Amino acid sequence: MDERKRRILQAIVEDYVLTAEPVGSRTIARKYGLGVSAATIRNEMADLEEMGYVEQPHASAGRIPSDRGYRFYVDELMEVKPLPPWVVERVQELCEGRVRAMEAVLQQVARLLSEVTNSLAILVGPQAGEMVFRSLDLVPVGPSRALLVAVADLGLLESGMVEVPADLTPAELHYISQVLTRGLRGLSVQALSHTILRELQAELARYRQVLEQVLEILVASAREQVPDRMYLVGLSTLLSQPEFHDRERLRAVISVLEQEVLAKYLLMVSTEREQEAGVTVSIGRENPLGEVRDLSLVFTPYRVGVSRGRLAVVGPKRMDYGRVVGAVADFERLLSDLLGRWALV
Amino acid sequence: MDERKRRILQAIVEDYVLTAEPVGSRTIARKYGLGVSAATIRNEMADLEEMGYVEQPHASAGRIPSDRGYRFYVDELMEVKPLPPWVVERVQELCEGRVRAMEAVLQQVARLLSEVTNSLAILVGPQAGEMVFRSLDLVPVGPSRALLVAVADLGLLESGMVEVPADLTPAELHYISQVLTRGLRGLSVQALSHTILRELQAELARYRQVLEQVLEILVASAREQVPDRMYLVGLSTLLSQPEFHDRERLRAVISVLEQEVLAKYLLMVSTEREQEAGVTVSIGRENPLGEVRDLSLVFTPYRVGVSRGRLAVVGPKRMDYGRVVGAVADFERLLSDLLGRWALV
DNA sequence: TTTTAGCACTCCGCCCGTGGGAGTGCTAAG
DNA sequence: CTTAGCACTCCCACGGGCGGAGTGCTAAAA
Known part of the structure; x- marks a missing residue:
């Protein structure tokens, strides 16, 4: 996996994330100036396909990243983007404002996270x-x-x-x-x-x-397995993604989310890897949503006093991982820092 | 509006509810033996159209009920169907069982209501x-x-x-x-x-x-306008209805439901007509869901001690009104009778 | 050995014309 | 007032043709 292949894979992922269409050698040569011709890129792409990082939806189309390709991208290529400052400020306001109940805060924070990632945000408070x-x-x-x-x-x-x-x-x-x-x-x-x-x-x-x-x-x-409240915001945003063109897939997603299987998983994962705090990304079939293999899940626990809440973003596999992972990481840090006030000293 | 017209309108509504396809004169003559020929029915249908009870999706298709047609059906024609006994028993079990919190009960009741109506069920507890x-x-x-x-x-x-x-x-x-x-x-x-x-x-x-x-x-x-919790069950069921074929409409529905506009409306309606308990049906544009004109809402308050909760079913306009209204009415009665135990004497 | 240009080929998606079917309105007869 | 017959309308599913995008391969250039 030389440098050029890495850059090509990166280009494929990023362009596909942007356009939702298979990306061809031409496009890469033009939009992502690597200083080589389309033909060269074609050769490299053939290699990448053989290695399992990209695949072709049908014989003569461009390439799209495979789960493995996304995985490589997340692990090695993506650039984690920090939250824009106005969002940080907004979260601080929310957490520090005069609010009676933690619940109201979590609700709003979930909404914000959903907006900033353009995906479904899930927030659960600390488990009893x-x-x-x-x-x-x-x-x-x-x-x-x-x-x-x-x-x-x-x-x-x-x-x-x-x-x-x-x-x-x-x-x-x-x-x-x-x-x-x-x-x-x-x-x-x-x-x-x-x-x-x-x-x-x-x-x-x-x-x-x-x-x-x-x-x-x-x-x-x-x-009680599942915490009192689970805030799930942004379903409609998620549905506007082109991957949900066909209705069966869509129904599957919704019914999975409707059952609170998901929340349970969130807890499971985090007890499993009890120690390691930090952001976990599950891509496509890696994720635990059963048959739904077109979604990715970016997850992290956060601290509130001595216990922990959970925080996740669910989006299409084709999501802007850099931005989402950055957002989740930043939200985690903010919440862990700011929610301490709810803990009785 | 003579007897024959009524029966034809009834046939149109019921067949359309069943098949989701415009219903023609032939079908009525065959399936709903009125003892007259298709031609006669055609004449009657033309009349019904003139009166505004049915409409044609396009020039040479069958008829579908208009909002007004549904309204007439609900007010005059439909036969309210009681809940099957096993559901009644189940609700009784739920309400009388050893459960700590009213919330858990309401949650389950909502699920049951959704299942039995094959629609989205919304239940809100008493308002503070x-x-x-x-x-x-x-x-x-x-x-x-x-x-x-x-x-x-x-x-x-x-x-x-x-x-x-x-x-x-x-x-x-x-x-x-x-x-x-x-x-x-x-x-x-x-x-x-x-x-x-x-x-x-x-x-x-x-x-x-x-x-x-x-x-x-x-x-x-x-x-607090909206009660603590609002139980909203059956979204995926609702989405499986053929009316949500096109995605824009679907998105509209989901985003309406996601904002809790709906809950607010439920409260509004019931304070407006404060006195009259009983089931209210809002059909199509009558309903308060903004731009969403393909849904109907069947609503009723129920008593818990001296305060009231709210209970609703949201389904496509093309719903089995008899069954849904029956179910909502029966649930209301059951809950009002059985939830008294939560009130401190 | 690697890169590049050229070329033939493949496959998808779209447009468009066509035919069948369902249902209507009208007319004239019962 | 009802009914049978008929011409007409409109939708929709089907299928062929075509353009475009992209590929793999080959042969020449670096």
Whole structure:
């Protein structure tokens, strides 16, 4: 793979990304002055095809990159483009502005990411199981009911209604809350349930009924695979791409996105390669969207306090990888830096 | 509009709904035995066209119903079909099962509604502003922060972080909570903010800073136009309809649905005709989806305690109105009956 | 040995004309 | 008022022809 081949492959990818049409030797010779003639480029292209980096949609057409070609481009050739400054500023404003809920911020950030990449943006907040437990409170409401309020490092973790015996005093409720808070504070939410059991046997045997309900709520919350909310913005942009000319393909994409399989994958991937933060690019069949082989996915986790959210862009294989990877990387950095404020110190 | 015309119009609508193709006089004579010949039907169809109930896509094709034709069909001709029993049972299971959060139930119900109508189903929970306030609690978390937990008749209304002076004791927080709860209980959430102001002047002047934050959170919550979550299921089903053959139309639909214009409309409609519960059908240009004139919307509010949620099905104009209206009506009844359990007594 | 020009060939996509089919409106008879 | 017959209209699917873009190959030039 000499320098010239690299530059030709680069030209093919970039021109194809731009035009969505197979690119021929002529075009390359003209638009991307390599100082050689079209004939030479034809020879090189034949080589590239043999090596599996490009392919021909049909016998006498130009070349388009293969998955392998894109992969090489992403790994070796592309130039990561930073986010334009106005976007950076906008994200900062969003994160620092007076907003009550993290959710509203994430929603807007997702919209921005979608606009700037011209693709589908997916943002998920931190997963409950990964948060750190802080406190628990049973607030009496009505005669024999209490609202369980569980707080984690990122704010409200979970709430739910609990039936309590009518003769239980507010003071007793408060006592239960305090014991549980003391016992559980600082644990990862995933680890709660075991600990709760021990606690239960010891100090709070009298309130078994209440405890069981609390336990149920917390366990359910920790088990939740997919985060509370998943912000998915830009479907219509994605659909305007020419690759979705035929409707069957399109339906496939939509129904994949509609099932939340995707979110699950996002989490999976990131637990798999737990350690390595950083942007991952899955191209075509590499990606996990089942039969949909025309999409690429650019993915990264981001930090919020001690837990992590996930951030992804889904676009056609034929996307501007330099720009998208740059955008995703920059968004990750921005969010990791700026969302710290949501973590309770 | 004599009986025969009615039956012919009915045949046209029902056949068109079935086949998505313009229906000719022949077809009607053969498939919907009216005891007259095709020629007669041709004459009647010419009349119907003059009256504006049907139209011809081009000079020598069959007829398709006009918006007005559909309207007449819905108002006078269609037979409302009840939900199949297994669906009813399924909804009952869902609503009565041991589930923690109303949200999970609504999500599933939306999916079911989508499946049974083969269209896009939209379900929104009760709007915050319509709920009845019950209690408020400030739970201390960390050194100078408290979590505001506001509870309404349907459970958790809102939560948010509040900065408190470091020297404020838990007892004082509790005091504030109690005063506020006492003052606000029983009010509609929309009415809170005014009352809070009076309360503030009187008893709690010392805690102005805290109160302001509480106020801000509650007001924001009451102002929220669109309910917390909107469940939108079945987009891919909708897209498989033949009317979305051409992509521009399709994009239009998706981008309309993506912006939450729709949800806002749902609320608007229902505040407009505040009193009349019951199913509303908007056909084609009657519907509020802007430029999208090929969709119809079947809509109804449903009760949850004293507030209301909204329920809708979006499908092509060419939908089986009898079935969809039946389904929406039945779902409304089921939900209104079964979701009462979420209301705090 | 590598590069280049020339050339014949291939294949796609488009245009266009044509024929069949479906459905209509009209007319005249029952 | 209904019906049969008929001429007419319009859509659409089919197929041939053609232009264009791009290739691979060969032979000559660097």
